[in-house]
Amino acid sequence: MTDTIQAPQMPQLNAPAPSFDAPSTHGQQTLDAYKGQWLILFSHPADFTPVCTTEFIAFAKKQDDFAARNTALLGLSIDSHYSHIAWMLNIKEKFGTEIKFPIIADLSMTVARDYGMIQPGASDTSAVRATFIIDPQGVLRAMVYYPMVAGRSIDEIHRLLVALQTADENKCAMPENWKPGDAVIVPTPATPEAALARADEGYNTVDWYFSTRQL
Template sequence: MTEETMITLPQLNRPAPDFTAPTTDGVKSLSDYKGQWLILFSHPADFTPVCTTEFIAFANAADDFAKLNTALLGLSIDSHYSHIAWARNIEEKFGVHVPFPIIADLSMEVAKAYGMIQPGASDTSAVRATFIIDPEGVLRAMVYYPMTNGRSVDEFLRLVKALQTSEEHKVATPENWQPGDQVIVPPPATLEEAKNRQSAGYDYVDWYFSKKDMAV
């Protein structure tokens, strides 16, 4: 078995890997975020250009995430003091305060538990991985980016809104769904429901594809 095949990845709709780790805001555990959504995101290294742009974007969107009951938590394999120095540098050079904690994962324990170490990309740095964890500690979405390309923070904000809408209303959302757009009605579960779908009052295309407006 090669090293690449031994990578363990967390699984959607199952409990996210537990952790307790030092951060720039004291020791944090996954259980500290129970009752709210959490975006846990890794970056390859402090004081690097692409990561800096991502941290600025997450920081600028922190209030928008907070309105969705969503906390932010960064991670890299750099030291606690490197994180502090980098956060201070971002505020000094770019005028942006980093309002969320950053995990110092020198042991790589958290990074390995979440599959952030990808030998095909780097043996010593975490790739750009993003995990959305719900208030019960269940992993709901995960996205991996290469070392060379920054993420879209707007997309993660949109995805949290979509996940919360699906959770609350038991619906699916179409490609690039935005709040206020129609949502997709779950396909009928029985032949009788399929026969009656056209007359059910939805925006009907076919028995398996119907949309509806969200109630205001």
């Protein structure tokens, strides 16, 4: 009889994000505490590792930009609370960057498992580089997984956040690599009559299904 590898539990987009209540470098952290603001929850494989250090420095340098978008940052790994503290102090001493956002110490791997951060094909003893964008209602709006060997682009995570917020505010969609100031995608007509009328609605229309506008 052969052993079967159990697939990791995966959260679902546009569904409530898994709740958590976990210790961190800034006291106990719960999902409910972030209601009313956006949250970037991100995991890293281990403290005191080079790739993770570059990511945390980049998140720290971008923290004010996230805060300006009503967005909090919350890190996580399966290291201990004391390891997190020592690593934060080391980053400040060696790299001149202060980590001001909390880092969850998920020694039980409870949060990591609930969010599918444990990927047996990559590692079953540490969390991969997973990033989750959770909206002010506690709904999971985006998730991105990176392999252990490649660091994330924090600029891209910020771009994705801004795109989601802008789409919500303006009832539109965003084209590839959209940035503020670029044209947005107008929702596609849902009926033949609406499709025929689209050309006269004042948008930049290439065809009935593809129209853009400036915000």
